[in-house]
Amino acid sequence: MSELKLVPRRKERLGDLIYGQILERILSGALKEGDKLPSESEICRSSQVSRPTVREALMRLHADGLVTTRQGSGTYVQHRPSEHLTRLAKASDIAEMLRCFEVRLGLEGQAANLAAQRRTAAQLDRIFKTLDVLRGAFAGGSVPARMDFDFHLAVAEASGNPLFGEMLETLNGTIQHIMAVALGITRAGSQERGRRVFDEHEAVAEAIRQGDAEAAALTMRYHIHRARQRLTDGQRDL
Amino acid sequence: MSELKLVPRRKERLGDLIYGQILERILSGALKEGDKLPSESEICRSSQVSRPTVREALMRLHADGLVTTRQGSGTYVQHRPSEHLTRLAKASDIAEMLRCFEVRLGLEGQAANLAAQRRTAAQLDRIFKTLDVLRGAFAGGSVPARMDFDFHLAVAEASGNPLFGEMLETLNGTIQHIMAVALGITRAGSQERGRRVFDEHEAVAEAIRQGDAEAAALTMRYHIHRARQRLTDGQRDL
Amino acid sequence: MSELKLVPRRKERLGDLIYGQILERILSGALKEGDKLPSESEICRSSQVSRPTVREALMRLHADGLVTTRQGSGTYVQHRPSEHLTRLAKASDIAEMLRCFEVRLGLEGQAANLAAQRRTAAQLDRIFKTLDVLRGAFAGGSVPARMDFDFHLAVAEASGNPLFGEMLETLNGTIQHIMAVALGITRAGSQERGRRVFDEHEAVAEAIRQGDAEAAALTMRYHIHRARQRLTDGQRDL
Amino acid sequence: MSELKLVPRRKERLGDLIYGQILERILSGALKEGDKLPSESEICRSSQVSRPTVREALMRLHADGLVTTRQGSGTYVQHRPSEHLTRLAKASDIAEMLRCFEVRLGLEGQAANLAAQRRTAAQLDRIFKTLDVLRGAFAGGSVPARMDFDFHLAVAEASGNPLFGEMLETLNGTIQHIMAVALGITRAGSQERGRRVFDEHEAVAEAIRQGDAEAAALTMRYHIHRARQRLTDGQRDL
The missing domain is CATH 1.20.120.530 (GntR ligand-binding domain-like)
Known part of the structure; x- marks a missing residue:
């Protein structure tokens, strides 16, 4: 997965941006089912966004059932939304x-x-x-x-x-x-x-x-x- | 309790009017704790409002804990809201x-x-x-x-x-x-x-x-x- | 519907008996969908059971979706359970x-x-x-x-x-x-x-x-x- | 904190034992408010109990409000139950x-x-x-x-x-x-x-x-x- 470059638009929340960028990669197939996401720290570094904001975005992807967390191993794409x-x-x-x-x-x-x-x-x-x-x-x-x-x-x-x-x-x-x-x-x-x-x-x-x-x-x-x-x-x- | 005369104002729902008129009597003390309300049929007659609308108003007074219903006997004022x-x-x-x-x-x-x-x-x-x-x-x-x-x-x-x-x-x-x-x-x-x-x-x-x-x-x-x-x-x- | 004769068995609750006797009539087809049940007072009289007990039995039939109440008209059989x-x-x-x-x-x-x-x-x-x-x-x-x-x-x-x-x-x-x-x-x-x-x-x-x-x-x-x-x-x- | 030595009694679940042993240390004051618990892996090693069982015990302590987890840092005693x-x-x-x-x-x-x-x-x-x-x-x-x-x-x-x-x-x-x-x-x-x-x-x-x-x-x-x-x-x- 290439770097998550953050292009902030005004009035948008940073968490939404991170969420949206990961979601777009899942939708486009750049991230496929079973693929591992970069770690929280890696996303923080590449996007220059604070850890709580990245965590919030990951939690929402999790709540949406799009990614899953395997204890001590990382976050994986679980579902690809309907085409x-x-x-x-x-x-x-x-x-x-x-x-x-x-x-x-x-x-x-x-x-x-x-x-x-x-x-x-x-x-x-x-x-x-x-x-x-x-x-x-x-x-x-x-x-x-x-x-x-x-x-x-x-x-x-x-x-x-x-x-x-x-x-x-x-x-x-x-x-x-x-x-x-x-x-x-x-x-x-x-x-x-x-x-x-x-x-x-x-x-x-x-x-x-x-x-x-x-x-x-x-x-x-x-x-x-x-x-x-x-x-x-x-x-x-x- | 004198007649419930309905003075409809535009855009207000009839149920709200009936509700408000009974509530006003409770607030003003015209209806005291333990007093019996007129029956559903009496309110329909005096207010010229349909039975379902009257029933809805009474149900909301009930839900608000302001009146209580004694089976087979009628509806009574239960609480007087705070002064x-x-x-x-x-x-x-x-x-x-x-x-x-x-x-x-x-x-x-x-x-x-x-x-x-x-x-x-x-x-x-x-x-x-x-x-x-x-x-x-x-x-x-x-x-x-x-x-x-x-x-x-x-x-x-x-x-x-x-x-x-x-x-x-x-x-x-x-x-x-x-x-x-x-x-x-x-x-x-x-x-x-x-x-x-x-x-x-x-x-x-x-x-x-x-x-x-x-x-x-x-x-x-x-x-x-x-x-x-x-x-x-x-x-x-x- | 013939009289509800109450034949109390020991240790059974009266409400259960009333409930069971009406249910049996629905199951047997003696009471068909749309049929009207006797009124609360009639059931009290014929079964010699107190009004709260009869009311409880009717409420459970209602909660089970077996009967329905039409305001000011009475209680009717709504569903016949699966054969x-x-x-x-x-x-x-x-x-x-x-x-x-x-x-x-x-x-x-x-x-x-x-x-x-x-x-x-x-x-x-x-x-x-x-x-x-x-x-x-x-x-x-x-x-x-x-x-x-x-x-x-x-x-x-x-x-x-x-x-x-x-x-x-x-x-x-x-x-x-x-x-x-x-x-x-x-x-x-x-x-x-x-x-x-x-x-x-x-x-x-x-x-x-x-x-x-x-x-x-x-x-x-x-x-x-x-x-x-x-x-x-x-x-x-x- | 000394080692968690597991002394299994028959019919007791292992998760209960781990839970109980940590709870006892909190009750006795051996673990005080703010103290850090050993890590999941350390508890596994010292108690010879599998990771899922240890995790379950920690989750229950967490659900009971007795310990709290600080992301990326560990588990800490949060409350000491009433004396x-x-x-x-x-x-x-x-x-x-x-x-x-x-x-x-x-x-x-x-x-x-x-x-x-x-x-x-x-x-x-x-x-x-x-x-x-x-x-x-x-x-x-x-x-x-x-x-x-x-x-x-x-x-x-x-x-x-x-x-x-x-x-x-x-x-x-x-x-x-x-x-x-x-x-x-x-x-x-x-x-x-x-x-x-x-x-x-x-x-x-x-x-x-x-x-x-x-x-x-x-x-x-x-x-x-x-x-x-x-x-x-x-x-x-x-």
């Missing part, structure tokens, strides 16, 4: 997407919990209408990102707390970008994958219908966790 | 504050969890510096809302994901309003209360220092839960 | 199984969380060995309950805390009974169902391998939640 | 107690969640009766362990699922031992500490009374987390 991801998004976008998932895990889990407790009949109706639209779209093989977003918005609104919807709208741009990429990956995957993605949505809707707050939060968090994995793990048909 | 709350905020603000807590429960719990896993030495330093400032302020008896907010922001930033801080900043106005009111209540309370509020912050910082992700999320969620209770339960010295 | 469940287990066993799931949700979620943080290489190996055995068995179409239990035990032991394994062994009889019934249902279901059940196990193992404590708890809880649904919802191919 | 703990329990008991807390975190959190959803009026009554007994005992300065256990048992039984109570009874011996030690520590601590321990119980009872399942699980888990900290952190008055 579709590589084709459809650039490294800085991917970093942004993965961060968006972390926020949604907390935010939408809580919203689903409250939705199960408070949804009115009309709000439940809307959730199931957006679910029906999704079912049709998955069956037809093409799911516009907006449709997926509409489902998540319907759940947020059923929480009875408009802040959840507003927060989602704030993330709207990134979320729809994610969904477009993710749905592209799903489309390219097996039929079973499409079915599985739909099932995850249905499980959330069902838990809200039954008024089971704990299951609603659980199924929503599981869906977001898996959606994230589908982006970063190109090998398995999740 | 300080009554003096310092109007009903629509209180509704907004309580909604803000719900979002923070999901958002800040997740941020604390990630902070325990990823904080750099510098970020940990900042958390403990804001904690020290809080310690001094509590000892001195006067805690500006900004100081409290700074602690929460330091935790959010230690998550390594800038979206958490940005989301908090979005809520900044409401959060600082909450904190000002809450800290007013704390100041008026016993010394023990001040100590307790400080302890809650310290427990979060300590869990992050130890790298215990689960404990960090738990202690942050507990703190937000209790802070909310201090607003809505004026009787007990929480 | 296989009906054939393979009697009502009192089913009640015991569903209770077992509730305990496992708390216990095994915690164990998976700790396993992700502490598993040794040897413990991880064992988890993946039991997973491989499961993969082969699912491919072959026949999965002995003991194999499924072995996977869960391997996760419990990887927590580094022997109490988790001991607790699971305490529940061993009920758990293996559940698994035998559940795996019978799975075998009778679509190939896709078999694949899905395997995927749920793999997601847990993968999260533990990556050292992601939050994901490990999440995927384990999700698996137990779905396993429970597969027992009680005979209509859908979950 | 009362040292006087009242021996190392192997302490290991058992800390493991018991881990199980209770999962088990009792789930039980409290269900109790908030299902408790009958009689079960709620019992919870508040055991709480009243605790209030009186804390005021009088002497709290028998059985009283504390009774509160936890009342919550478990209010879950409507007898397995939770049975599991607690299985742990009864260890739990009461824990409680006796913990209450001894509390008694020796400030009045404020006694008040704080009581508050934690009250918060659980209150959440169950309000039917707030999420808050019930949260407050129960917080209580168990803090109780554990009171055992292992002798420096602070938690």
